Amino acid sequence: MIKFHNVTKIFKSDLLTQPFVALNDVTFDIPDGSMVGFLGANGAGKTTSLKIIMDFIRPTSGEVLFSESLGKNKMDIFKNIGFLPERPYFYPTLTGYDFLKFMGQLSGLDQKTIETEITRWAPIFKIDYALKRELKTYSKGMLQRVGFMTTILHHPKIIILDEPLSGLDPIGRKELKDVIIQVHKEGKTVFFSSHIVPDIEEICDRVIFLKEGKLVYDGSVSSLMKKAKVQDYFISAIVPQEIEFKTNLKKCTQLPDQLKKFVVSENDRHSLITELISNGCNIVSVEMQKVSLEEIFYNSKGDL
Amino acid sequence: MIAEKIKIVAYYTFKEILKSKVLLNVFFMGLGLMLVTYVATEFTYGVPHRITLDVGLGVLSLSSLAISLFLGVTLLSKEIDSRTVYMVVARPVPRYAFIMGKVIGLMGIQVINVILLTLTTFIITIILGGEFTPLIFWTIGFILLESLLLLLVVVMISLLANTILSTLLSIIILLLGHSIKDAQNLTLVKTQPFLQKLLDFYHFVLPGFYKFNLKDYVIYKASVPSSYLFATLSYGTIYSLFLCTIIIFLFNKKNLD
Ligand SMILES: Nc1ncnc2c1ncn2[C@@H]1O[C@H](COP(=O)(O)OP(=O)(O)OP(=O)(O)O)[C@@H](O)[C@H]1O
Numbered sequence: 001m002i003k004f005h006n007v008t009k010i011f012k013s014d015l016l017t018q019p020f021v022a023l024n025d026v027t028f029d030i031p032d033g034s035m036v037g038f039l040g041a042n043g044a045g046k047t048t049s050l051k052i053i054m055d056f057i058r059p060t061s062g063e064v065l066f067s068e069s070l071g072k073n074k075m076d077i078f079k080n081i082g083f084l085p086e087r088p089y090f091y092p093t094l095t096g097y098d099f100l101k102f103m104g105q106l107s108g109l110d111q112k113t114i115e116t117e118i119t120r121w122a123p124i125f126k127i128d129y130a131l132k133r134e135l136k137t138y139s140k141g142m143l144q145r146v147g148f149m150t151t152i153l154h155h156p157k158i159i160i161l162d163e164p165l166s167g168l169d170p171i172g173r174k175e176l177k178d179v180i181i182q183v184h185k186e187g188k189t190v191f192f193s194s195h196i197v198p199d200i201e202e203i204c205d206r207v208i209f210l211k212e213g214k215l216v217y218d219g220s221v222s223s224l225m226k227k228a229k230v231q232d233y234f235i236s237a238i239v240p241q242e243i244e245f246k247t248n249l250k251k252c253t254q255l256p257d258q259l260k261k262f263v264v265s266e267n268d269r270h271s272l273i274t275e276l277i278s279n280g281c282n283i284v285s286v287e288m289q290k291v292s293l294e295e296i297f298y299n300s301k302g303d304l
Numbered sequence: 305m306i307a308e309k310i311k312i313v314a315y316y317t318f319k320e321i322l323k324s325k326v327l328l329n330v331f332f333m334g335l336g337l338m339l340v341t342y343v344a345t346e347f348t349y350g351v352p353h354r355i356t357l358d359v360g361l362g363v364l365s366l367s368s369l370a371i372s373l374f375l376g377v378t379l380l381s382k383e384i385d386s387r388t389v390y391m392v393v394a395r396p397v398p399r400y401a402f403i404m405g406k407v408i409g410l411m412g413i414q415v416i417n418v419i420l421l422t423l424t425t426f427i428i429t430i431i432l433g434g435e436f437t438p439l440i441f442w443t444i445g446f447i448l449l450e451s452l453l454l455l456l457v458v459v460m461i462s463l464l465a466n467t468i469l470s471t472l473l474s475i476i477i478l479l480l481g482h483s484i485k486d487a488q489n490l491t492l493v494k495t496q497p498f499l500q501k502l503l504d505f506y507h508f509v510l511p512g513f514y515k516f517n518l519k520d521y522v523i524y525k526a527s528v529p530s531s532y533l534f535a536t537l538s539y540g541t542i543y544s545l546f547l548c549t550i551i552i553f554l555f556n557k558k559n560l561d
């Protein structure tokens with residue numbers, strides 16, 4: 001649907017400062033109907049990439065290609081995109097309703113469609129109670145909701161969101177994630193940036209990871225998870241007496257009330273449990289250590 | 305299609321400025337000044353309605369120029385700095401349509417301002433027993449044209465420099481544009497061929513704002529040849545189109561980051 005092709009972006013602010021390479025020959029594509037997460041630490045180049053896709057800034061080299069299904073010229077293509085900038089800021093004196101109407105009109109919707117769409121989405125975004133108020137009275141989370149809402153009123157084929165979940169409370173995150181999932185189910189392609197891995201792990205089928213302006217990983221979430229090493233187990237038990245364990249323990253921590261916490265490899269877990277039981281110990285819990293994408297990414301040295 | 309988009313941007317620009325109550329300040333300033341003149345006329349030996357007209361038109365032209373200058377300088381830069389521009393240009397709206405909409409929206413404010421102040425001036429003048437020649441409409445039209453021209457100058461500069469610098473530069477260009485004719489007629493200049501060339505060049509390139517000033521003709525009921533009126537009208541129009549082209553070019557090139 002959108003192909004980001006060999007894009008390099010070098011910022012040259014003035015003669016005195018060093019040119020800065022924000023994106024270094026980055027190539028990826030966003031397939032039709034996918035839900036793609038765009039990961040990277042602060043300053044990795046996510047916003048810069050999105051600005052290039054939206055033609056706010058031009059790449060130093062490389063190009064962005066849009067598939068025919070989006071449209072043939074820029075105006076048609078942009079009709080099919082819903083974009084939410086990072087930390088959106090809106091016209092403070094407009095009411096939420098007027099702002100939604102303004103954005104709907106710019107996308108070529110007529111008055112009636114705008115009304116219908118607002119009535120449909122406002123309760124889903126839980127913002128219907130505030131639409132008559134001026135935007136300057138909105139909280140950060142409310143602005144994020146209205147901003148998100150403007151991206152889907154006009155039935156775009158793809159929505160591109162720059163950190164849509166930032167600045168929201170846990171319930172808000174959950175609610176907006178649900179909306180993202182719903183929008184995706186309706187057949188829209190979703191591309192959103194975040195530096196919070198669990199959010200992406202939870203809802204995306206595909207992830208693109210940038211590190212210091214370079215593409216480090218582009219592929220499915222599950223195949224990435226498979227790359228994770230053999231998993232460890234956490235076992236805790238009440239151990240009243242000293243025991244000389246034969247099992248190979250990776251780690252053993254003494255907790256209050258005779259409670260001990262063991263870390264063993266996957267293969268050793270049965271023998272440890274048997275040993276504990278035969279010594280009359282009370283097993284409290286057995287847990288598989290979850291290797292999150294977070295660890296995979298932030299521990300990687302660019303070799304995914 | 306595109307005209308529709310320009311209209312939408314213009315409408316919301318107009319609405320936003322109207323709500324920001326800037327106009328109210330200008331209006332009260334005008335009203336206050338009119339009141340002061342009214343009081344002043346009671347104590348002077350001049351012709352009262354002539355003074356009203358003089359001050360009224362003065363306030364009208366000053367406030368229009370002030371709106372162009374102070375609202376114009378942030379018209380685009382505010383949108384860029386606060387990133388509201390992203391919301392608009394991420395829609396199927398070409399950048400030139402965005403600019404045209406912003407400029408037309410602000411000119412809408414100018415028109416409202418002109419209507420309010422003109423009505424005030426008319427009413428007071430008529431109460432004081434004055435009357436008007438049709439030239440008054442040309443005068444007011446030219447005030448609008450002058451403020452459009454200044455607005456475009458300001459917007460253009462604001463795309464290249466920061467707010468303070470843009471304001472200063474625009475004021476300088478405005479003042480020079482008003483004094484260039486007088487400067488050319490100075491004996492000092494007339495005797496210095498180089499200086500003369502320099503001013504001629506300036507006059508050729510930068511806007512001659514003095515052309516739009518018909519106030520004295522109205523007040524003293526002098527007549528102005530219609531050829532002059534039409535020549536000035538075309539001058540203002542062509543110059544404005546020229547500035548629009550430059551602004552659109554600059555804004556299209558601009559990185560919005
Ligand atoms: N206009 C600019 N001039 C110079 N450098 C810039 C400019 N815009 C961005 N950069 C630099 O490019 C790099 C990438 O910035 P970008 O905003 O794309 O990061 P990001 O991945 O979106 O980070 P975050 O998670 O903090 O939003 C940063 O180091 C930033 O300083």
Ligand SMILES: [Mg+2]
Pocket residue numbers: 046047048086162
């Ligand atoms: Mg960012």
